[in-house]
Amino acid sequence: MxxxxxxxxxxxxxxxxxxxxxxxxxxxxxxxxRRPVGQQTGLCLNCLGSGQATTD
Structure with a gap:
């Protein structure tokens, strides 16, 4: 088999x-x-946090 x-x-x-x-x-x-004081991380709005490219 x-x-x-x-x-x-x-x-x-x-x-x-x-x-x-x-x-x-x-x-x-x-x-x-509006002086810059640092950086902050946030959710990616392109992939909504998944990390995978969107397919259109």
Missing amino acids: AAARKSVKPMPAKCPTCEGTGEVSRTVHVGRK
């Missing part, structure tokens, strides 16, 4: 915006003159 082959699905492409991490960094601004 022949062994059954398992089909290997290709890995989905990584999101180009977050490079597959699901998070992006944004500069935080404070004060009336």
Whole structure:
């Protein structure tokens, strides 16, 4: 009896915006003159945190 082959699905492409991490960094601004004070990570809006490229 022949062994059954398992089909290997290709890995989905990584999101180009977050490079597959699901998070992006944004500069935080404070004060009336909007001076930058640091960076904060947030959810990638392109892939919604999955890290996989969307297919349209």
